[in-house]
Amino acid sequence: MELRQLQYFVKVARKQHVTQAAEEMHVAQSAVSRQIHLLEEELGVSLFVQKGRNLHLTSVGQLFLSRVEGILTDLERAVGEIHEFLDPEAGEIRIGFPHSLVIHLLPSVIAAFKKDHPNVKFRLRQGTYNSLIRDVSKGELDLAFISPFPESHDYVTGEILLTEELFAILPPNHILADYNSIRLQQLKDDSFVMFSEEYTLRSIVMEACVKAGFTPKIEFEGEETDTIRGLVAAGMGVSLLPSMALMEGGIMQPAKIRVTDPQVTRTVGLIRRNEQKLPLVADVFRRFLFDYFQILK
Structure with missing residues (x-):
């Protein structure tokens, strides 16, 4: 499981659309779709279900999202703390x-x-x-x-x-x-x-x-x-x-x-x-x- 996969998953979950998520992250739609597919294969579950033109989280996808968002928030905070640690004018x-x-x-x-x-x-x-x-x-x-x-x-x-x-x-x-x-x-x-x-x-x-x-x-x-x-x-x-x-x-x-x-x-x-x-x-x-x-x- 890669950090990139988790970031793509969260963005698609928020946008409910692969194309819009890919455009916002400035990557190819196919790259986002492939990483989501690899993530689902590794977990052995479906994280999204297609409803009309949008993707909706399954119940297990909603559970996974709540955990992943916490992980990414902690990671972002940790990176910020490192920058502050190295910055004599901040922190x-x-x-x-x-x-x-x-x-x-x-x-x-x-x-x-x-x-x-x-x-x-x-x-x-x-x-x-x-x-x-x-x-x-x-x-x-x-x-x-x-x-x-x-x-x-x-x-x-x-x-x-x-x-x-x-x-x-x-x-x-x-x-x-x-x-x-x-x-x-x-x-x-x-x-x-x-x-x-x-x-x-x-x-x-x-x-x-x-x-x-x-x-x-x-x-x-x-x-x-x-x-x-x-x-x-x-x-x-x-x-x-x-x-x-x-x-x-x-x-x-x-x-x-x-x-x-x-x-x-x-x-x-x-x-x-x-x-x-x-x-x-x-x-x-x-x-x-x-x-x-x-x-x-």
Whole structure:
């Protein structure tokens, strides 16, 4: 069974006429008739029945048509995806990101890229540290921003894009709210507002507190930077957040204080599947990110 036979079959089924189908495909009528005949011989059934001047599908022909149309649609989509894979000015980039990067960084990066690549589409997926690594490993994402950057991994590889400072955030009426900088140990008696356990920012803050000589008392937990920031601004406790998560303004804002002892940072990196060739458009975006973050530095 040949692809050409299936294409001829579908065209005749739609036109209900061999001559009209042949004219539209710019081939000889005899060639179309012969291929349909060979297809019916191979299947061992009649796909068409003559009614007047037109050809009508038999019941088995109707069943076969529904299957063949799906096959040809999938094939056409696959060919299109290959063309997009090889075209740096088209196609789609599947990219993942943690919540803490969505407020400012991701929209800015995509907007800057699309100025020179307006036809590129993005499919975005938010996730946690583990889910982003999993989705890149399985090939469900081309690229993912991640923090902290994994130093080594069996299934993903990538590069660090930036190192970002974490600031203490305090209720506006906190005794330390007007300080320019503090030592983290000065917050040992305060209640903390923390991310849930599946978020890596929690482990970064916990490790910093232990390094400062205390275990934080966790009063509230949340899953979004807006929630953490809002609870702190409302006086529910203190916390640490990366600088990018504190760029957006609002009515209720906590005090933002630099932590000098220890200085708390996180790495932000870009990962891709190990030993997997990226679609060309995704690789163009990856190289664009290197230049973009060098400019920011």
